[in-house]
Amino acid sequence: MMLRTLAFSALTVAMVSPALAQMTPTRPTPTLSIGDKAPELKDVEWLRGEPISGWQEGQVYVLDFWATWCGPCIAAMPHVQKLHEEYEDKGVHFIGVSIWPRPNQTATAEWLATRGEQYTYRFAEDNDAGLNANAFMRASGQGGIPTVMIIDQSGKLAWIGHPMADMDESLAKIVAGEWDAEAYAKEKAEREARQRELMAKSRPIMERLQTAFYAEDWSGMAKAIDELLELDSEMFAQYSLHKYMALIKGDDTRGAAEWGNKVLTQLYPDNTQLLNWFAWAIVDPETELKPEQRDHRLAVRFAERANALAEGKDADVLDTLAMAHYSAGNRDKAIELQKKAVALATDPGMKEMFQSRLVRYESGESPE
Known part of the structure; x- marks a missing residue:
């Protein structure tokens, strides 16, 4: 499902202002990079599915960071669900991690109960202090959601990106053991430098x-x-x-x-x-x-x-x-x-x- 524009003024303000804001160098230097050992999810509230206490060797974990106020996050969920159904018997675990709550947002548990019944992968919610948002998002220099991080069979961070951007091909290679993390990290660094x-x-x-x-x-x-x-x-x-x-x-x-x-x-x-x-x-x-x-x-x-x-x-x-x-x-x-x-x-x-x-x-x- 894809989000659509509504009014011209809302469209322009929504797209121009954030673009200007993203050019402000306020993000800290990343301390979590591709190939690093991935931190564990700590002190989260598990809202759906069996809790996961750590990254089991030989298993792949797909963390989808999102929030109920985030329209693009919700728009990407059917695609995440589709991949979950494709890989659930292949040692791949999908986890929707709710972060960055806003005062007037729909509570995550309520949203899952009323609008997210069709999503059958695991869901967890970050603690009030944003422990996991800091450990994953801030540490890797990510400033927007949805953001997906894939953890490979050895518990290392293998991929970071938007769920609708090249995730399918990358996940397939990671699961098959054909992923070149070093080459991807180099390409990602060059792409981000070009974007800056x-x-x-x-x-x-x-x-x-x-x-x-x-x-x-x-x-x-x-x-x-x-x-x-x-x-x-x-x-x-x-x-x-x-x-x-x-x-x-x-x-x-x-x-x-x-x-x-x-x-x-x-x-x-x-x-x-x-x-x-x-x-x-x-x-x-x-x-x-x-x-x-x-x-x-x-x-x-x-x-x-x-x-x-x-x-x-x-x-x-x-x-x-x-x-x-x-x-x-x-x-x-x-x-x-x-x-x-x-x-x-x-x-x-x-x-x-x-x-x-x-x-x-x-x-x-x-x-x-």
Whole structure:
């Protein structure tokens, strides 16, 4: 399942401000690295599954650090569950470790009972002092969740990353005993050094982008985004959507259509998540776009490509595609697709929302 954008202003503030914050060198020098003996989970409250007291030789452990307030964490859980089901009889133990609680968040135990019944791997919650967040996340220099850490058969830290980024291939190699931790550590260090360099170069561009946004200087915003994409088109791919929305806001409808087509056919034709974001940004009932600014045919094209890449198996993408078709006047197709989205949805809250949309489509009402 993939998260989608809602409103342009919320999207921009949410993506620009954290990017600036991440460039501030506030993280301590890592003391836990790939190849090091992994610390043990200590003083956690086990919420699901049998407790684990240590790393047993010959077994692999996949620690998924998350929180109930973290949307991307929850969006990645179906994928983690799928891997758990694939590897549970192969000596691989998945553990969801809840960290970094916030005052008004849903309690982890409550969330698991009401929204996480379908996740059958182990779950544990860090203590109030953040002992395990410090031992794993802070010690390895990680500042965001979801973050997965894989501990190999010898109890050493073998892999760190996002659950949706290369984890599948890495886990398969670790389980098969074919993992080259030294080569991975070198590649990871080089990649992170490159990212730091890019973030430093992008800081003044980000600041101009943020200034242009608050000044409603849509042309200036689009130009700043062009600079970011020239700097690194993959790292800043999500900003291509900002440019599209800025062009729309600046009444450059033709330019927006041309840019959207370029994103779809040339720049990011295989980026499922980005294509889904584009489609949803156009058809979202809560979008800031005016009715005459919504390019429904383009939204359908984006969503159809995203669905093809997802092989029709992602409920969130199907929901987007259904909304795009409904907004374009293709009611029967929307109903057909929405039924599939409802059937595939695993999160109870998401399934309920998808079902409510299906009812509206069937009745011919507005999806809002």
